[in-house]
Amino acid sequence: MGMSDTALFMGQLLRRPHQIVALAPSAPGLCAEMTRELDPARGPVLELGAGTGNITQAILASGIAPEACHSIEMNPEFCDRLRARFPGLNLHQMSAGECGALPLRNVQAVISGLPLLSMPIGLQRAILGGALRLLAPGGEFVQFTYGPKPPLARAVREELGLTWRESAKIWWNMPPARVYRFARTQSCRMDARTHRG
Numbered sequence: 001m002g003m004s005d006t007a008l009f010m011g012q013l014l015r016r017p018h019q020i021v022a023l024a025p026s027a028p029g030l031c032a033e034m035t036r037e038l039d040p041a042r043g044p045v046l047e048l049g050a051g052t053g054n055i056t057q058a059i060l061a062s063g064i065a066p067e068a069c070h071s072i073e074m075n076p077e078f079c080d081r082l083r084a085r086f087p088g089l090n091l092h093q094m095s096a097g098e099c100g101a102l103p104l105r106n107v108q109a110v111i112s113g114l115p116l117l118s119m120p121i122g123l124q125r126a127i128l129g130g131a132l133r134l135l136a137p138g139g140e141f142v143q144f145t146y147g148p149k150p151p152l153a154r155a156v157r158e159e160l161g162l163t164w165r166e167s168a169k170i171w172w173n174m175p176p177a178r179v180y181r182f183a184r185t186q187s188c189r190m191d192a193r194t195h196r197g
């Protein structure tokens, strides 16, 4: 019999604690909140840090077709598990810092299970900058956190002109968590267009 997702997660947590930074895979209530606003009619979804696939499962359960779901995971053991669990998924075994290089456009939402706040600020900047390049206008970067503050360095939020919405606390998760939805303000989107043009 194969190893359970929880056993695989715990084993990798012991080997690579700084990459995982969570006590257990996300619980169903948190996965549901992360994916609540997805719409199969609105284009592809990009997932960052898929782990053993609990949030991936919720993305697919929301009606997103496997071919419209792109998941990035850098841990090779987790990638083996994801390939076995979701045969049609577009799995990219790479660092989320390179996500801007993916050949994707008009992504409706980026769903991130990354330990973003514990990453160096340069990596946070690369991840958000890449994600914003792929997002459709009005698209959101969805990120959970266990802590009391927005899960993205203030400097990066300010540089990119991000605003956010915050969910109620999800108690049935270990530890309890909150979901943040970051988006670019309209004026910053216009600035970005001006600079590009």
Ligand SMILES: C[S@@+](CC[C@H](N)C(=O)[O-])C[C@H]1O[C@@H](n2cnc3c(N)ncnc32)[C@H](O)[C@@H]1O
Binding pocket: 019, 020, 021, 022, 024, 025, 026, 048, 049, 050, 051, 052, 053, 054, 055, 072, 073, 074, 075, 078, 094, 095, 096, 097, 113, 114, 115
């Ligand atoms: C907190 S776990 C979340 C796993 C899963 N999404 C969940 O919610 O149960 C963080 C995941 O991000 C992955 N990760 C960490 N840094 C990464 C990076 N730079 N690029 C891609 N994946 C990364 C880890 O390997 C791990 O699978």
